Amino acid sequence: MEIPYTFTARKDTGLFNSKIGIWLFLASEVMLFGGLFSGYVFLRLYADYPWPERALPVLPGLINTFVLIGSSVTVVFAWASLKMRQWGRFQFFMGITIFCAVIFMVLKGLEYNAKWHHQAVRLDDFTILEGHTHKAELDERGHLHIHHEHGAEPTEEEKKRQFPANVVVVEAEEINFTLVRAHDPYVKDILAKAKERGAVPVLADNAFFYGSPKDLPIDAAERKKLEDQLIKSHASGKEAVRFGDKKDSLYIPKDTQLTVDLLDRAEDVYLEARAINGEVRTKVLRKLWKDAREADKEDLPNFKLAEGIQIDPEEHLTGLVAEAPSALTFTFEKPVALHFKRSLIREGEGSSKLKDDTIIKGAVASSPMGLAVDAVDLRWVAQRAHEQGKDPKTVIEGLWIMENPEFKEIWERHSAQLAILTEELKKDGREPTENDKYRIDWQDLVAFHRAHEKHLEPGSPEVADLRPGMFEGITGPNHKIEENQHAFFSIDIPNEKVGFESLFTPKWNNYYAIYFTLTGLHGLHVVGGALVLAYYMFFSKGLYRRNPEWLANRVEIGGLFWHFVDLVWIFLFPILYLM
Amino acid sequence: MADSVEEIKKAQKLYILIGLVLFVFTVVTVAVATQPWLDFGAHGFDKADMTIGLLIATVKATLVGAIFMHLNHEKKLVYWVFGLGIIMGIALMLLTALSFADPIKYGNPKTGDGFYNPEIPEIN
Incomplete structure (x- = not known):
């Protein structure tokens, strides 16, 4: 065509x-x-x-x-x-x-x-810090060790061990996996980290998955007998076994080691059981509704039943449903320090949760975030102070970051610089912006560091000329330059101080x-x-x-x-x- | 449309000129935003800087459209098609503006009272 x-x-x-x-x-x-x-x-x-x-x-x-x-x-x-x-x-x-x-x-x-x-973090007092995370590793005792020093490139071996100092360390005693949600890479990660520390998670208790209703004994005594039998015959070998008529029921003995495969097999049986139960329940409900409607003398619309008629499928399900636990719990012989990326874990007292609903029981160990700070933004602090009718200056002076002596000096220099700028602008009847007042960016930090090296007093007029130009750091602060490494001060932010953290994404x-x-x-x-x-x-x-x-x-x-x-x-x- | 070879040959000089003008306008935009001696309105970024920045951008965009995309001598149908697109684009902008006149959330702008005035919760 x-x-x-x-x-x-x-x-x-x-x-x-x-x-x-x-x-x-x-x-x-x-x-x-x-x-x-x-x-x-x-x-x-x-x-x-x-x-x-x-x-x-x-x-x-x-x-x-x-x-x-x-x-x-x-x-x-x-x-x-x-x-x-x-x-x-x-x-x-x-x-x-x-x-x-x-x-x-x-x-x-x-x-x-x-x-x-580039890392950003908002502290619980709304101070915003920007910078690069330091490297960290867990030592033999499972304590977090942050490498503040720059200098020599780490060896391949060290690189493997090290991770960004932006993690939560949990002294894990017990891990509970939700079978349908457990994310294989997370499981593998936990296994690898446990192995590094010489620990193996094992199943806390015998688990019986009756994947077919036929396999589930109706009588409690009979059930006990079957389970005892299973426990006895598989006491020696610690691995999951299929049992029952159609081989779709699963018994996992206590102390079986955690593997991804094991969780997958358990998940399969659980899902099958859930599917069977869904079907059975629908069937029973349909029948109950039909019976109820037939028994109903008045001709009510389909969706309405006469008062007093209850529909409860539970008592009609006996012997028809499969039974499988939806989660499995594994334990460690003694608490093992495991570290997780902060964004993947929601830590709590005694029990933390990963993004895939895996619950980790154990105390949260000291896990500060190690940051080389290249910008401090206090605008949000000031905005909140204004909103609450407080004086931003007093609020800022009471901030946690002020306890850091290096930042204290920086703030002093910044305040002096701001005073000069305010004076200058006043001549034309202008005012400094919020950015000028409350944001210290990386160029400021470098200028202040240079002023410090030259022993210039805070508020010296030369400081403004010490700011790096447009071509020093084309895509932002460069942490590889030695001067910058000195200018960007290091800080360890305690876990509980971290409000929200993210890369610049x-x-x-x-x-x-x-x-x-x-x-x-x-x-x-x-x-x-x-x-x-x-x-x-x-x-x-x-x-x-x-x-x-x-x-x-x-x-x-x-x-x-x-x-x-x-x-x-x-x-x-x-x-x-x-x- | 500049279709004949002679016309195109002539137009080439214009293209270079427009390119240079666009370069200059870009430099001006950056200077207005970064140089203290060319800071309009209040100190730092404010409405004056925004207006100038967007104005220059609009002029630049018009030049690109008119000269490079030949919109200065195009057939009627193209104006219709593209014009409608722009009107719709502006309508989308207006949606944002209209959201400020939301009587349910922000109440009657004259009397100041609305149906729904939630207390903003404090985040800690």
């Missing part, structure tokens, strides 16, 4: 078809991004916490803007070259365009990567959620557009020979999409980076 109007214009519209197609698509894109921009405005206006204003490093965004605008120009030139039938020139400009797309994505990748390795707050949504979606458009343009560049020589006008039209369509991608970025850049 021949497709009409690929390179000639339709008479009524004056356009070739694919052009209408791309404009329809772009119109839908306007609405897609429009909705998301609207979402951004909504989130920002309704934010009940200090919005991260101008929080992103500007340079990568700026370079990316240049790159996209440049590529917009080259893609027009590529199209113009085709119109003038210059294949080589077309390839040249298209090549630059695609190269620009690559640069854009690489920069985006660097930016994302910096975010994904969508989880941290709505700003990062909408930032990743918008830039991620835009990035996908860049990749998609670049692939289409690359196809024109590398695989369209044949079409060019047969019908150059058709190819020019195709490139125009691809170009229109590319310009639109640029257009979206023109708004994204100021909104996300500069406002």
Whole structure:
């Protein structure tokens, strides 16, 4: 079939078809991004916490803007070259365009990567700390040991043992797995960690899964007899055995070692039993309803029963249902220190819960979070103080972080610096912003450290010039530079002080959620557009020979999409980076 | 549409010029946001900075649309299709604005009383 109007214009519209197609698509894109921009405005206006204003490093965004605008120009030139039938020139400009797309994505990748390795934590008093977590490990006695020192790269062996100092250590005595929820990787993780500490979790008590109703003795005495028999005949071998008529019942003796396979087998039987019981229950209920309706003298609608008629399936189920425990409990001979990523565990006194509903009994050991701090944000503290009619300054002076002598000096220097700024602004009748007043970012920390090294008094006018420039730390604070390692003070935050912690991912707050949504979606458009343009560049020589006008039209369509991608970025850049 | 070869040849200079203008506008946006000597309105980010930033972005977007995407001389149908898309996009923005006039949650803006005034719980 021949497709009409690929390179000639339709008479009524004056356009070739694919052009209408791309404009329809772009119109839908306007609405897609429009909705998301609207979402951004909504989130920002309704934010009940200090919005991260101008929080992103500007340079990568700026370079990316240049790159996209440049590529917009080259893609027009590529199209113009085709119109003038210059294949080589077309390839040249298209090549630059695609190269620009690559640069854009690489920069985006660097930016994302910096975010994904940057830790944020909100303390219970609403102090926000940003930084990098130190490395930590558990020593022989199961105590958490945080490596504050920088310096030598850890060996492979050490790397394996170490983990980010952002964990909760539990002195596990007993672990209870919910069979349907237990997540295999978590189970494997627990097993590996226990093994490292020379411990093996074993089943706390004999477990009987009657997966088929036929296997379940009706009489309690009979049941005891069957169970005793099973226990006796399998006393020596500690492994799960099938029993019963259809071999779908399971007996797991006490002290059987935990394995993933064991949990899976137990889960299978449990699920089967649950399915059988569901069916049986439905059948019984149906019959009860039918009987009740028939017994009902008055002709009531189906969903209504006369008063006094009760429907209770439980007493009619005897002998029909299977029976299987939904969870299994394993114990350790003596408490074993296990560490879990803080985001995976909800710790409690004596009993903690993992994300897959696994309950770990045991005391929570001292598990501070080790952080090299590269920014302190007290805006939320100040906002809450205002809301409660308190003086922010007094509230801040009473904060937990003030107990840290290093931060105390930093705060002193910051206050002195702020006083200078306030004086300066006063001349024009202006005021410092909340950001100026309550946020100490990494450039400030470096400047204060440099001032400290130079023995400058707090409030020296030179301090402002010591701030690192735009090119020192392009994607944010660099913890690998030695000077920064001294400037970014270390702090151990006790477990109970940690209110909420996250890397700089969508989880941290709505700003990062909408930032990743918008830039991620835009990035996908860049990749998609670049692939289409690359196809024109590398695989369209044949079409060019047969019908150059058709190819020019195709490139125009691809170009229109590319310009639109640029257009979206023109708004994204100021909104996300500069406002 | 600049379809003839001569016209395209002429237009190329314009494309480069527009590209340069876009570069300059970008630098201006960043300068307004980062340089203290070019800080409009109150100190730091405020409505003035927002307005200027969005205004420049709109001008840039218009240039890209008009010149690079040839919207300055396009067929009627394209204007209809894209125009409707933009109107719908603006409607989406208005939804946010309308949410501020929510009488159920925020009450009557004139009298100040509403049907639903929850106490905001303290988070600890």
